[in-house]
Amino acid sequence: AEVFRTRRLTKVYDTGKVKVMALRGVDLDLYESEMSVLLGPSGSGKSTLLNILGGLDRPTSGEVWFRDINLATLSDRELTRYRRDKVGFVFQFYNLVASLSARENVALVTDIAANPMPPEEALRLVGLEHRMDHFPAELSGGEQQRVAIARAIAKRPEVLLCDEPTGALDSKTGVQVLSVLDRINAELGTTTVVITHNAAIRLMAHRVIRFHDGQIAAVEVNEARLPPE
Numbered sequence: 001a002e003v004f005r006t007r008r009l010t011k012v013y014d015t016g017k018v019k020v021m022a023l024r025g026v027d028l029d030l031y032e033s034e035m036s037v038l039l040g041p042s043g044s045g046k047s048t049l050l051n052i053l054g055g056l057d058r059p060t061s062g063e064v065w066f067r068d069i070n071l072a073t074l075s076d077r078e079l080t081r082y083r084r085d086k087v088g089f090v091f092q093f094y095n096l097v098a099s100l101s102a103r104e105n106v107a108l109v110t111d112i113a114a115n116p117m118p119p120e121e122a123l124r125l126v127g128l129e130h131r132m133d134h135f136p137a138e139l140s141g142g143e144q145q146r147v148a149i150a151r152a153i154a155k156r157p158e159v160l161l162c163d164e165p166t167g168a169l170d171s172k173t174g175v176q177v178l179s180v181l182d183r184i185n186a187e188l189g190t191t192t193v194v195i196t197h198n199a200a201i202r203l204m205a206h207r208v209i210r211f212h213d214g215q216i217a218a219v220e221v222n223e224a225r226l227p228p229e
């Protein structure tokens with residue numbers, strides 16, 4: 001089943017002086033339990049699309065469906081609730097609280113979620129069961145990103161949206177972080193969308209979506225990786 005469906009989606013940033021057409025009519029379907037990667041040059045619209053799917057931003061025109069809800073029609077309050085209940089975000093920078101341990105950073109989220117997993121379980125899923133009481137400054141960049149991933153999945157979101165999660169990491173560490181996303185996708189079945197320039201994603205992703213100039217230039221399906229119906 002489709003989790004996301006966009007039709008004729010456009011986004012225009014109007015900064016007063018200039019208008020930037022970041023998305024120019026995007027029709028995209030993303031399916032349950034798949035991991036998709038968004039590829040394309042800088043400025044081609046990948047982050048803009050991810051932000052709209054996650055309810056961080058709104059389209060200028062067109063439809064953006066999450067299951068049977070058109071996000072474009074939600075009130076601000078409903079969109080905030082959607083983001084909080086359904087979506088996990090991972091960004092390039094980890095935004096961990098320096099004075100809290102890994103476990104406590106994850107607990108910040110699980111304390112307020114409706115149906116969370118224990119912080120320990122989330123940290124186990126990212127391979128950090130031996131680092132739960134460490135503080136961010138005592139962890140490597142890759143480990144800090146894995147704490148951020150644990151925090152994102154601990155509320156059991158339906159979708160996990162990752163904007164350049166490997167952007168601040170060397171390529172080998174980046175592969176480890178992508179492997180963690182791959183494992184979460186396999187173990188929890190979380191529908192995942194990733195923006196990354198790390199080539200290892202091509203072996204993991206079910207669907208490769210290539211952007212060019214605010215439009216989808218190509219979609220490749222990795223048949224060998226498709227989950228069973």
Ligand code: ADP
Nearest residue numbers: 013015020041042043044046047048051163164
């Ligand atoms: P990337 O190319 O790695 O996706 P950018 O540096 O283009 O990242 O953009 C990072 C963020 O900065 C965007 O998500 C957006 O919110 C903001 N941004 C990008 N371009 C502009 C701009 N021209 N004016 C204002 N904000 C921008």
Ligand code: ADP
Nearest residue numbers: 013015020022041042043044045046047048049
């Ligand atoms: P990508 O993620 O592929 O690098 P983005 O979605 O970040 O692309 O950006 C698409 C276009 O929109 C770029 O030209 C960028 O400068 C512009 N842009 C992104 N965010 C903003 C913003 N907040 N204000 C103005 N322009 C923006």
